[in-house]
Amino acid sequence: MSKHFYALCGAFDRHNYGDILFPLLHGHVIRQNLGGQAEIRYYSVKEADLSEFGGVKADSMKSLYLRIHKEPERHHVIFCGGDVLSADWVTMLGHHLPSDFLCRTLAAGRRLLGSKLANHWLRLAFRQPSKFPYVMDPKEAVASIHYTGVGASGFNVSRDPQHCISVAALLEGADSLSVRDQTAVELLSTLDVPARLVPDTALIMSDIFPEEKLAELAWQDKLETCHGFDPDNYVVFQAARIHLEHEQGSVAQQLADLYASSNLSVLLLPIGRAVGHSDAQVLQTLFQELDKRGIPCALQQSPHVLHIMASLAFSSGYIGTSLHGAISAYAFGHKVCGIATRRVKKLQAFLETWMKPIDAVSVQGTRFLEPFIELISSGKSVTGAEELAKQKLMVYADMNRYLPEHTGDI
Known part of the structure; x- marks a missing residue:
């Protein structure tokens, strides 16, 4: 059997928990099935090495395109997950700027110039080979192109309908396309692009990294x-800075009341440390406030992906704004309270699509105390264990689509 070349693509070049997870999980599945017959390489917008955080060393997408042109018949290109369909150059390059302020300034420039023009100029300025960071033109000579459990929550259909149309045209030539929530299925359906509904591929983390290993x-x-x-x-609490900046006092009081009513200590968990997320800054301030109030609490200072995962795996529940914080808690059988879901639409979409109402609640703002207490009043473990097991099987079946028996590679 010949060697199989897998190019795993995604935002593996920044410290964002979910993005660090994807290549670990997909790489594991490929090696488990193909062993030494598979050569796996990782690709992101920028060359980066996140191995100190438990991530991977990634080459740039530019280098992938160069390699494809040299060996076109050899590559299976896998977009591993994340909100990649709606990602543009403004978003992806903005997350590599040195501060949140500059990231927001770049986003403001997009609003001023329009998405199409801003994306086009940035692409040219940084000499990027593709129209969008993580959507490949099917005219590229590759063995196959697969999108697995990806998201599409970043599209603004009313403000920029052409963005969706341009991406849809490129997706039509993909060998397989699955999306992680019903909202994405419906959006693509309006553009005549059929997509399978499959859970986010991070859901299988508890199989690959079971509690005994963690x-x-x-x-x-x-x-x-x-x-x-x-x-x-x-209980784990997490929030990105943008959702907590003006809510510190209210959130601290709710966590104090939660401890008083449930005796649950509070673990503050930074999940996104990349520019544009900045969990650590706001949670450090919240930790100091809880300390003043005498609440048993902790702040996880380790940025390692498996330490973040373990913090969620051994918890008694999750409250936060992170999609992959919620998915991790669910994967290990814990209940989830998503907050600020009015703005974090991908989190709300996942909860509505995959979790039972008795196991998860979506809070539009940050008033989580009563909904979370009610959630755990029926127990701290999910009741939908059978559904969770079935959903994991859906993920494995979707991943199998890029293995040799499905691609026809020998």
Whole structure:
């Protein structure tokens, strides 16, 4: 059997929990099925090495296009997940700027110039080979192109309908396309692009990194704790800075009341450390406020992807704005309270598509106390364990589409 060349593509070049996870999970599945017969390489907008955080070393998408032109018949290109369909150059390059302010300034420039023009100019300025960062033109000579459990929440159909139409035209030539929520299915359907509905591929993390394996890690070593934080009885709270900037006092009071009513300690967990997320800054301030109030709490200072995962795996529930925080909690059988879902539409879409109402609640703003207490009143473990197992099988079946028996590669 000849060697199979897999190009795994995604935003593996920034510290964002979900993006770091995808190549680990897809790489595991490929190696498990093909062993030494598979050569796997990772590609992102920028060359980067996130191995110190448990991630991968990625080459640039430019280098992938160069390699494809040299060996066109050899490559299976896999877009591993994440909100890649709606990603443009403004978004992806903005996350590599040195500050949130510059990232927001670039986004403001897009509103001023229009999405099409801003995207086009940035692409030319940075000499990028493709129209969009993570959507490949099917005219590229590759063995196959697959999009697996991807998202599309970033499209603004009313403001920029042409963006969706341009992406849809490129997707028509893909060998397989699956999306992670019903909202994306319906959007693509309006553009005559059929897409399978499959859960986010991160859902299988609890199979590949089970609790017994995570328990061996030093995930508690970098916890900053106060007032007798209980590592065996805690809830995880997380929020990106943009959703918590003016809500610190209210959130601190709700977490204090949650402890008083449930005896659950609070673990504050930064998940997104890339520009545009900045969880750590706002959660550090929240930790100081809870410390003043005498609440047993901890702040996870480790940025390692498996330490983040373990923090969620051994919790008694999750409250936050992160899609992959929610998916992680669910994957390990815990209930989820999504907050700020009026703005974090991908989180709301996932909860509505895949989780039972008794196991998950979506809060439009940041008033989570009563909904979360009601959620855990019927128990802290999900009741939809059978549904979770079926959803994982859907993910594996979708991944199998890019393995040799499905691609026809020998």
